[in-house]
Amino acid sequence: MRLTRRRSLPEGLTLGKGERVLAASGDTVATDAALHFQDETGFTRLPWERVEQAAWKDGLLSVREVGGARHDVRLAEPGSVPETVRERVTSTVVVSTHVKLPGGGVRVTARRPAVGRGEPRWALVFDPGLDPTDAGLLAQAEQAMEDIRRQTGL
Secondary structure, eight states, rough: OOOOOOOOOOOOOOOOOOOOOEETTTTTEEESSSSEEETEEEEEEEEGGGGEEEEEEETTTEEEETTTEEEEEEEEOOOHHHHHHHHHHHHEEEEEEEETTTEEEEEEEEEOOSSSSOOOOOOOOOOETTTTTHHHHHHHHHHHHHHHHHHHHH
């Protein structure tokens, strides 16, 4: 007989079917599929492949989504949540490369869903100071992304 310690979920949080808890701290739960945290609107579910960057400092977990939205989550007793976040985000990265463009560059990334199978999600993150709405720069960045797709077979 296998004994497991069951973790209780914060009130109001429901996980997806088959989603497994890896680490928890208060109202923040890291699962195999996503980071769940409470904000002013209730619980937010952020799949790992949507996390561009995460940093842990002085009790604050700062998470930036692909596309720029930022979430700051205070963890009074972090336990293994910061390490779990780092591991899960890193595990989704299939490709991450910086491509030079006029006046700067762009980071081209591809991430796979953390659980199950699925096509990678591609993202372009322009260096500060570059205008991602500039049609010429965007066309160059998209061409670089297409070249990387062909080279990697993704």
